[in-house]
Each structure stands twice: as C-alpha cells, then as structure tokens.
Amino acid sequence: MVCGKKASVYVSYLGDYLCAEHFVEYFERRVYDTIVHFRLVEEGDRVAVAVSGGKDSLTTLYLLSKFAGRLGIKVFGVAVDEGIAGYREYKLEALRNLAAKLGVEIYVGSFKDYFGFTLDEAVKKLKEKGLVIKPCSVCGVFRRYVMNAVAREHDASKLATGHNLDDETQVFVMNALKSHIDGILREGIISDETSATLVPRIKPLYLIPEKEVLTYTLIMNIYTPFVECPYIVYAMRHPVRHWVNEVEDEDPGFKYRLLASKELARKKIKAPYKQPTYCRVCGEPSTNPICKTCLYRAYLDEKYKKLVEEKMGKINFKRYGLE
Numbered sequence: 001m002v003c004g005k006k007a008s009v010y011v012s013y014l015g016d017y018l019c020a021e022h023f024v025e026y027f028e029r030r031v032y033d034t035i036v037h038f039r040l041v042e043e044g045d046r047v048a049v050a051v052s053g054g055k056d057s058l059t060t061l062y063l064l065s066k067f068a069g070r071l072g073i074k075v076f077g078v079a080v081d082e083g084i085a086g087y088r089e090y091k092l093e094a095l096r097n098l099a100a101k102l103g104v105e106i107y108v109g110s111f112k113d114y115f116g117f118t119l120d121e122a123v124k125k126l127k128e129k130g131l132v133i134k135p136c137s138v139c140g141v142f143r144r145y146v147m148n149a150v151a152r153e154h155d156a157s158k159l160a161t162g163h164n165l166d167d168e169t170q171v172f173v174m175n176a177l178k179s180h181i182d183g184i185l186r187e188g189i190i191s192d193e194t195s196a197t198l199v200p201r202i203k204p205l206y207l208i209p210e211k212e213v214l215t216y217t218l219i220m221n222i223y224t225p226f227v228e229c230p231y232i233v234y235a236m237r238h239p240v241r242h243w244v245n246e247v248e249d250e251d252p253g254f255k256y257r258l259l260a261s262k263e264l265a266r267k268k269i270k271a272p273y274k275q276p277t278y279c280r281v282c283g284e285p286s287t288n289p290i291c292k293t294c295l296y297r298a299y300l301d302e303k304y305k306k307l308v309e310e311k312m313g314k315i316n317f318k319r320y321g322l323e
C-alpha cells in the first residue's frame with residue numbers, strides 16, 4: 001500500500017510495514033475475514049464475549065460490537081471476578097468504561113457467588129496445603145466454569161474469547177512438551193464440544209499476533225490499566241512465551257508455522273469418538289467421575305467435600321495428584 005504516510009507498524013503476516021491508518025484497516029479486515037471464513041458466528045447468534053479487561057478481550061468486545069450489525073448478531077460481555085485484590089477491580093473498571101461507550105451489556109459472575117470463596121482465599125488455603133497445585137491451574141478451571149455458566153444463563157449461543165496467535169502457539173508448545181495430545185486436538189479456533197451445557201467457544205483473534213493487538217489498542221485508545229495479576233509468578237507459560245518470541249525474532253513467521261503445524265496435526269489425528277460422560281456431582285461434562293471444578297472445590301472447602309462424599313463416597317485426592 002503506498003499512501004505517502006510514514007509506515008511505522010510492522011505486520012508479520014504481510015512481512016511489511018504499514019502506516020497507522022492502513023494498519024487499522026488491515027487489522028479490522030483480517031479479524032472480520034477470519035470470523036466469516038471460519039464461520040465463527042451465524043446470523044441470529046447471541047455472542048457473549050469473555051472480557052477480562054485486558055487488551056485482547058477488550059479488542060474482541062470492541063470489534064464484535066462494531067461488526068454486530070453486518071454479521072446479524074447480538075453481542076454482550078461476560079466477566080469473571082475471581083477476587084484478586086489490587087488487580088481485578090481495576091480491570092473490571094476498564095471493561096465497564098468501554099462497555100458503556102459501546103452501549104454493550106456486561107454480566108459479571110464471581111468466584112465468591114459461585115463457590116463461596118475468592119481466589120485470594122483459595123490461594124491462602126493452597127499455600128497451607130503446600131501448593132501441590134498452582135493458583136493458575138485452579139483459577140483457570142474455576143474461571144472457565146463461571147464464564148460458561150454466566151454465558152449460558154444469558155442464553156449465549158457462542159462464547160468469544162480474546163485468545164490471540166501468541167496464546168495459541170504457547171499453549172500448543174506447552175501441550176506438546178507434556179505430550180498432551182488431547183489438549184492439542186481440542187484447541188482450535190472454534191470448539192467442537194457437543195455437550196448441551198457448554199456454550200461453543202470461538203477465538204476471533206486466533207490469527208493475530210499479540211504485538212499487533214497491542215498496537216491496535218494504542219491507536220484506537222482502547223485503555224487497559226497496566227496492572228499484573230499477583231499470581232503471575234506461578235504461571236508456567238513465562239519461559240515458553242519467552243522462547244517462542246526469541247525464535248520468532250530470529251526466524252520471522254515461526255508463530256504462524258507453529259499454528260499451521262498444530263492445524264495439520266488436528267486434521268491428521270482425528271480424536272476417537274468418546275461417549276460423553278458427566279460429573280456425578282454437578283452434571284457438567286467430565287472425563288472423570290468428578291469434574292475438576294468439583295474436585296478443586298472439595299479440596300479447598302470442607303463443606304463442599306462433605307457434600308461430594310455424601311454423593312460418591314470418599315474422594316481419593318492422591319489419585320488426582322493433590323496429596
């Protein structure tokens with residue numbers, strides 16, 4: 001594109017620089033085309049956007065609400081308040097401000113309401129028990145549960161998250177390192193779970209590098225406060241993120257090639273059909289007799305543990321690596 005303005009934004013997919021105006025045009029078209037090409041939504045969908053208040057999910061909310069008319073969909077936001085003091089309240093404020101500007105409804109579900117304790121309280125307990133599981137693992141399981149529950153309560157037909165190219169490549173590498181083939185087969189641009197209780201998940205920023213999302217938010221004044229989750233020190237992802245970025249710097253296009261490898265693997269290795277099975281406690285889909293949400297709740301909350309054990313007998317926490 002030759003427009004005479006200073007081309008200052010590097011676009012990895014094009015391998016070229018664009019001016020700010022043409023970058024915005026390119027970015028929006030790429031996300032729109034991704035949604036259409038992969039049929040992430042269909043006319044009449046009620047799309048819940050899972051918004052954390054971070055740059056990726058705010059951008060997803062912004063763009064889906066911008067495209068809503070053209071796509072014939074309704075859009076609203078779903079936020080999970082994990083109860084992380086000094087962090088979540090600032091992010092929630094940012095997302096409420098953006099939602100008000102866009103005229104989009106936001107529904108918030110908290111760990112306290114759903115489980116009876118905040119993440120801060122849960123982490124205290126985890127530490128007392130020797131941190132056998134990390135806060136991020138527990139938080140991720142609880143967060144996905146609440147996200148899905150709130151979306152379902154508001155009749156969402158799709159749940160959009162802000163996962164970008166970097167998130168996807170990092171998860172792919174982590175799954176590969178752990179030989180977690182099921183994880184690799186499961187993580188696509190649209191979820192193929194067929195359970196009636198799980199709202200199908202879509203990832204409109206799947207093909208967009210994190211740096212480009214950041215650039216877009218800066219140009220468009222989409223504000224997110226610069227606060228970090230205090231539990232980030234426990235995240236396993238840090239070294240993987242670092243390594244993937246280093247290789248990308250030396251060998252541009254590496255992230256796209258990783259994503260392509262994952263897609264190829266997903267195409268070639270068809271997951272064998274498994275009869276859906278459900279948690280005997282809450283009835284949500286689960287490969288084990290007890291789902292991870294109920295297991296972690298029972299691990300952290302004596303009252304819930306009693307309730308679970310009344311239903312299915314003594315829980316063997318050792319079997320699940322928790323003791």
Ligand SMILES: Nc1ncnc2c1ncn2[C@@H]1O[C@H](COP(=O)(O)OP(=O)(O)OP(=O)(O)O)[C@@H](O)[C@H]1O
Binds near residue numbers: 052053078082162163
């Ligand atoms: N507290 C939350 N409430 C609602 N959705 C969330 C929350 N945390 C994460 N998500 C969803 O999961 C996606 C990936 O989570 P991740 O932890 O990478 O988010 P983040 O780094 O806090 O923020 P973002 O991805 O928006 O920049 C987010 O983009 C968002 O769609």
